[in-house]
Amino acid sequence: MNVYESMPTAQLDEAIRQLEEQAAQIKARGLSLDMARGKPSPEQTDLSRPMLDLLTSATELSDQGAPADNYGIPDGLPSARQLAADLLGVDAANVVVNGSSSLNLMHDAVCNAYTHGIGGNAPWCQQGEVKFLCPSPGYDRHFAVSARYGIKNVPIAMTPTGPDMDEVERLVQTDPTVKGIWCVPKYANPTGISYSAQTVRRFAALKPAAPDFRIFWDNAYIVHDLYDEGDELLNIFDALAEAGTTDLVYEFASTAKVTFPSSGMAFVAASPADIAELRAAFAVMRVSPEKLTQLMHVRFLPSVDAIKAHMRKHAAVVRPRFELVQRKLEEGLADAGVATWTKPRGGYFVSFDGPEGSAKRIVALMKELGVTLTGAGATWPYGQDPHDTNIRIAPTYPSLEQLGEALDVFVVATRLVSAKLAREARQA
Ligand SMILES: Cc1ncc(COP(=O)(O)O)c(C=O)c1O
Structure with a gap:
């Protein structure tokens, strides 16, 4: 259940005021974080550096x-x-x-x-x-x-x-x-x-x-x-x-x-x-x-076994980031009832859905607060998400610390946009 939709109006207005205050404090920090890029972190690409030493001028160049x-x-x-x-x-x-x-x-x-x-x-x-x-x-x-x-x-x-x-x-x-x-x-x-x-x-x-x-x-x-x-x-x-x-x-x-x-x-x-x-x-x-x-x-x-062993090293780097996403979203949003998100056991992304009509506003607000996300709608043909709910979270590239900060901002932005949508629905 969306808590903002069921709040009495005076309480909702107070919740919005508090969230706006939190957003202003975040903005004042002048953050510059990026959760948009679905690419491996430097720690991950470093895992393959030894490969570069395998070809030298003395290597037999045939297979x-x-x-x-x-x-x-x-x-x-x-x-x-x-x-x-x-x-x-x-x-x-x-x-x-x-x-x-x-x-x-x-x-x-x-x-x-x-x-x-x-x-x-x-x-x-x-x-x-x-x-x-x-x-x-x-x-x-x-x-x-x-x-x-x-x-x-x-x-x-x-x-x-x-x-x-x-x-x-x-x-x-x-x-x-x-x-x-x-x-x-x-x-x-x-x-x-x-x-x-x-x-x-x-x-x-x-x-x-x-x-x-x-x-x-x-x-x-x-x-x-x-x-x-x-x-x-x-x-x-x-x-x-x-x-x-x-x-x-x-x-x-x-x-x-x-x-x-x-x-x-x-x-x-x-x-x-x-x-x-x-x-x-x-x-x-x-x-x-x-x-x-x-x-x-x-x-x-x-061999495939060698690839699997190598991928376990990637997993050791990436897994804590995916687990941090789950923890931050769970702690920050589960009680608000405004969003759902996937819990993948692999790959590069978490897919997040907020209330109807929220995705573009959340991404825009995040940008204002210093965090870049993949553009809302990007996950749909022609960039048109019919319900404007979906946001792609890419946890691999930022450091754990940066990711944690970006997710804290994301929680505030999602709550604020959700609360405002509930308030606007009441005015309409
Ligand atoms: C589903 C999917 N396919 C393909 C690619 C790109 O792969 P490549 O670098 O081999 O072109 C990506 C990169 O994000 C991807 O997510």
Whole structure:
């Protein structure tokens, strides 16, 4: 129950006065804090510095006979493809490791479908209106990729077990203009939820109305567990095999938040036919991948076990920050009944929902009080959160001390905006 809505007016006015006083005191401190950036902290990137010592002028620059010091090997070094395949649980023959950004691969896959089509079908650009389903709140950069090609982004509700699959099935299976869906199946950005086995199976069993529909399965947080016991995600390619479906999924991931963002290895897996098509497109888009980076990575992290051990070191840095978010929000807001927030067991974000019509005002007030948050609405297609409730909290980058300060300000801002909304509703 929203305490401000049930307070007598005189008491509500007094609560607002006190909160405004607290806000003024915060403002006078001249803070400059940032809770917007979903990127690893310096302590985390430092964990991968030893990797930089593994390549020297004396290093043999090849991998299983494949040269790393020259053009060629367009699908990536053999060990890099094997590592990516082991991580995704697929056959290395169906994996391409290329570039340092998985988002770049997603973009190029969309671009290729738009200009050249998928599986012999007409390019999307020649098919009139085409649509992508966008589970929301979701990742703004996904939505930006499809929007850039004039694809209509259609929001789909998120539930605690994944996107609303009744709606996904209804749209994908009846509307041939629906060509894709953006999915972050494990520790989704920003809700942190992982898709249930049933959700994964329902995705794998889809019978799209469009033959050139693909699921963009962005497994960005595949190994980003906060606890030894992480969320279990059913392997989408196993589910596809079970359902007897093929040519339905492009799966992406990268080591961006394992080693160094923007200097890692990115990869994509798909069915034999789909990967052949992507490989042909990439062959025109790129000469060959960054094989020195790949060599460094496979020497530093030669197996999935090595990656998991490395990620436990990340978790030791990140977990206290996520736990601080929970503690501060619980202590500061639970009794007010004005907000809900997710409690992820991995990934990079906490998704926060305040009262209807509050998100933009909270983010603006936070800015005034010296704390930058991700823009309200960013988690929805076209920046339009229909109820203006959602705020993405990114706890990894600030120090624990800065994060604690930023969250204290967030509590005051949320309370003040909520109290004012309750008061304005009474005036209306
Ligand atoms: C869901 C998701 N996918 C992809 C990325 C970017 O990954 P990369 O650096 O490999 O392009 C991010 C970064 O925040 C993300 O949250």
